[in-house]
Amino acid sequence: MTVGDRTLPVVRLVPTGKRPPLRLSELWDARELVFFLAQRDVKLRYRQTVLGAVWVLLQPLLTVLIFSVVFGRLARVSSDGQPYAVFALAGLVPWTFVSTSLATTSLSLVTNASLVGKVWFPRLAVPLAAALAGLVDLLVGLGLLLVVAVVRGDLQPLRLLALPLLVVLALVAVLGPGTYLAAVNVRYRDVRYVVPFLVQCLLFVSPVAYPTSLVPHGLRLLYAVNPYVGVVEGFRWALLGGSQPVAGLLAVSTASSLVLLLLALRSFRAREATFADVL
Amino acid sequence: MSSSPPTSAAAGGGDVLLRVEGLGKDYEVGAGRYGGSTLREQLVDLPKRLVGRGRPRDTRLLTAVDDLTFDVRAGEVLGFVGHNGAGKSTLLKLLSRVTAPSRGSITVRGRVGSLLEVGTGFHPELTGRENVFLNGAVLGMKRVEILRRFDDIVAFSEVGAQLDTPVKRYSSGQFVRLAFSVAAHLEPEVLLVDEVLAVGDASFQRRSLARMGEIARSGSTVLFVSHNMAVVQALCTRALVLQHGRCLADGPVEQAVPAYLRTLEQLQHVDVAARTDRDGRGEAHVVGLRVQGGPDGVVATGGPLRIEVDLSGSLTDTSVELRVHDGFGVPVCSFDSSQSAPGDAPVAQGQRFVCTLAELPLVEGRYRIDVRVRGRGGRLQDDLLGATHVDVVQGLLQGRVVTSEALGRVSVPHVWTTPAPQ
Ligand SMILES: Nc1ncnc2c1ncn2[C@@H]1O[C@H](COP(=O)(O)OP(=O)(O)OP(=O)(O)O)[C@@H](O)[C@H]1O
Numbered sequence: 001m002t003v004g005d006r007t008l009p010v011v012r013l014v015p016t017g018k019r020p021p022l023r024l025s026e027l028w029d030a031r032e033l034v035f036f037l038a039q040r041d042v043k044l045r046y047r048q049t050v051l052g053a054v055w056v057l058l059q060p061l062l063t064v065l066i067f068s069v070v071f072g073r074l075a076r077v078s079s080d081g082q083p084y085a086v087f088a089l090a091g092l093v094p095w096t097f098v099s100t101s102l103a104t105t106s107l108s109l110v111t112n113a114s115l116v117g118k119v120w121f122p123r124l125a126v127p128l129a130a131a132l133a134g135l136v137d138l139l140v141g142l143g144l145l146l147v148v149a150v151v152r153g154d155l156q157p158l159r160l161l162a163l164p165l166l167v168v169l170a171l172v173a174v175l176g177p178g179t180y181l182a183a184v185n186v187r188y189r190d191v192r193y194v195v196p197f198l199v200q201c202l203l204f205v206s207p208v209a210y211p212t213s214l215v216p217h218g219l220r221l222l223y224a225v226n227p228y229v230g231v232v233e234g235f236r237w238a239l240l241g242g243s244q245p246v247a248g249l250l251a252v253s254t255a256s257s258l259v260l261l262l263l264a265l266r267s268f269r270a271r272e273a274t275f276a277d278v279l
Numbered sequence: 280m281s282s283s284p285p286t287s288a289a290a291g292g293g294d295v296l297l298r299v300e301g302l303g304k305d306y307e308v309g310a311g312r313y314g315g316s317t318l319r320e321q322l323v324d325l326p327k328r329l330v331g332r333g334r335p336r337d338t339r340l341l342t343a344v345d346d347l348t349f350d351v352r353a354g355e356v357l358g359f360v361g362h363n364g365a366g367k368s369t370l371l372k373l374l375s376r377v378t379a380p381s382r383g384s385i386t387v388r389g390r391v392g393s394l395l396e397v398g399t400g401f402h403p404e405l406t407g408r409e410n411v412f413l414n415g416a417v418l419g420m421k422r423v424e425i426l427r428r429f430d431d432i433v434a435f436s437e438v439g440a441q442l443d444t445p446v447k448r449y450s451s452g453q454f455v456r457l458a459f460s461v462a463a464h465l466e467p468e469v470l471l472v473d474e475v476l477a478v479g480d481a482s483f484q485r486r487s488l489a490r491m492g493e494i495a496r497s498g499s500t501v502l503f504v505s506h507n508m509a510v511v512q513a514l515c516t517r518a519l520v521l522q523h524g525r526c527l528a529d530g531p532v533e534q535a536v537p538a539y540l541r542t543l544e545q546l547q548h549v550d551v552a553a554r555t556d557r558d559g560r561g562e563a564h565v566v567g568l569r570v571q572g573g574p575d576g577v578v579a580t581g582g583p584l585r586i587e588v589d590l591s592g593s594l595t596d597t598s599v600e601l602r603v604h605d606g607f608g609v610p611v612c613s614f615d616s617s618q619s620a621p622g623d624a625p626v627a628q629g630q631r632f633v634c635t636l637a638e639l640p641l642v643e644g645r646y647r648i649d650v651r652v653r654g655r656g657g658r659l660q661d662d663l664l665g666a667t668h669v670d671v672v673q674g675l676l677q678g679r680v681v682t683s684e685a686l687g688r689v690s691v692p693h694v695w696t697t698p699a700p701q
């Protein structure tokens with residue numbers, strides 16, 4: 001490093017305008033930081049808990065138990081020909097990721113207030129790392145689902161190729177609302193109270209406890225505007241070998257996830273200039 | 280010309296690494312931060328806020344930094360000095376990009392490393408080793424760079440043996456050493472440091488200062504904030520005095536520091552009456568405070584000091600206690616009018632309390648003075664933290680030179696003899 005070096009990067013800082021550019025390349029440059037932050041969250045989550053990773057499985061498994069009794073036995077909800085417990089588990093594994101990650105991502109900027117107030121890095125690294133940290137739990141859950149699928153013999157190996165894409169879709173679907181809420185939460189801490197309620201509402205409009213086939217035919221694509229419809233049905237399709245068509249649902253959900261993410265990124269960038277002042 | 284990025288060297292020194300032009304920063308302050316004054320107003324404004332437009336009602340703008348213009352060249356060590364609230368930290372936050380400017384521009388060539396706080400990003404549950412990587416990444420180092428400097432970082436911090444214990448088990452000294460050494464190995468072109476050297480023990484401070492000097496000599500630029508004029512004078516080539524966010528003086532330390540010290544004298548006539556951050560019953564409270572040094576207006580070691588406290592309300596059995604802390608907040612001594620001595624005037628019910636010292640036994644540096652007022656039965660009537668600051672400059676105590684090198688914060692008059700052997 002020599003200071004006279006012509007190749008030194010020049011950065012010019014000016015007041016941010018109303019619509020600052022997204023500058024996602026900065027986020028790419030900070031990928032190692034994103035990794036370290038996500039790693040920190042994962043380590044902290046598992047360190048000093050006796051059961052560690054077991055909790056990750058326990059939560060969906062216990063919920064499956066409750067759902068099986070309430071929806072499977074009492075309400076006799078259809079499960080597209082699968083045993084209800086298996087059907088519910090395949091929905092609850094991605095759903096647990098969605099609900100926990102939405103919560104951690106929304107609160108991430110406030111949780112990391114001391115960082116944001118004292119040092120610069122692309123602010124998007126914070127919610128991104130929070131969402132990525134949740135992926136570890138999702139992967140553990142998917143491992144369990146794979147075992148169940150193999151044991152039951154309804155695994156269709158070709159469909160597994162879609163899994164990585166589905167994981168990305170789940171991530172994008174969480175990142176959109178998550179980054180937006182994280183940015184709003186900096187100024188209005190009401191978000192802390194809104195998110196659990198929001199997650200609860202979303203559970204009812206997502207095919208977790210019941211299949212999409214219960215939704216009237218003509219309304220299904222509209223239903224899939226909720227990004228989590230595609231996410232949940234996608235994982236079910238890939239792992240349980242169901243025969244319900246999912247392409248349309250996935251297309252609509254992917255589109256709406258991307259639109260939400262883009263809107264969220266714009267809003268985030270417009271707000272981020274004052275994060276450090278308000279936190 | 281003014282809008283061109285800093286390029287090659289002009290007269291006097293290396294390349295311009297940092298150019299600040301017309302820089303200004305306004306903060307939003309006020310009750311309206313979380314919404315309008317009534318629920319209805321809040322609900323009316325809600326849609327606008329959710330899409331990120333409009334500012335909450337009832338907010339005022341506070342200008343923390345105003346119309347600053349300066350260049351910094353490679354190899355310069357620039358100190359920012361100024362009173363509390365002058366905008367020093369805000370300026371460093373602007374330069375480090377933590378917060379965006381409201382006006383003007385900053386152009387930086389090269390990597391900026393900032394150390395606005397020791398241990399940013401350290402997590403108590405993680406081990407020292409894990410924290411080095413996390414903190415390094417937060418400060419902008421790549422993983423390979425951290426790996427390359429890992430041994431140096433650990434050696435500088437002297438916590439080698441505890442590297443794999445969670446940092447919550449560290450002593451506060453070990454914590455600070457590890458945190459600083461990560462930042463000290465950043466090797467940026469522009470290093471910003473905000474008063475972080477006020478922590479840690481004396482030997483660590485000395486090494487940290489030496490390290491900052493090294494960084495500067497390696498051709499990087501160091502910009503740092505300190506209230507300690509001795510440090511500023513030792514380390515900086517240039518100083519910029521901030522007052523109410525504006526530049527009051529900018530030049531070689533030999534000129535800028537005295538300019539700053541002169542503003543301190545003015546500050547000693549502060550309006551304490553207007554302060555609301557006080558404790559106690561308030562039946563009698565401090566409404567005025569004046570600090571006077573010697574005839575030249577300077578408070579020096581070994582020189583006279585006179586502190587006058589004006590009280591409002593007249594209570595019987597009132598007493599005033601002046602509590603002196605050093606620049607690190609460590610208690611140094613106190614002067615309590617309730618502990619009367621034969622030389623005192625009977626002051627138990629006055630409106631003005633005056634404390635005089637013929638020979639100030641404090642070594643040079645900044646001291647904070649808190650004032651406590653007690654009424655009958657020792658009831659606390661007023662507690663004004665940081666009522667004023669006193670900057671003591673080097674002086675002679677009974678003819679003996681007392682420097683900041685002395686052990687401790689006080690110097691006691693004494694005499695040495697070497698009696699001839701009988
Ligand atoms: N986030 C913020 N929101 C509102 N006002 C702020 C904020 N940060 C600082 N201020 C105000 O801006 C002014 C300058 O503050 P700053 O922290 O820059 O001062 P400073 O020179 O670093 O003081 P000190 O010597 O006490 O550290 C102060 O009046 C302060 O109250």
Ligand SMILES: [Mg+2]
Nearest residue numbers: 367368369473
């Ligand atoms: Mg400050």
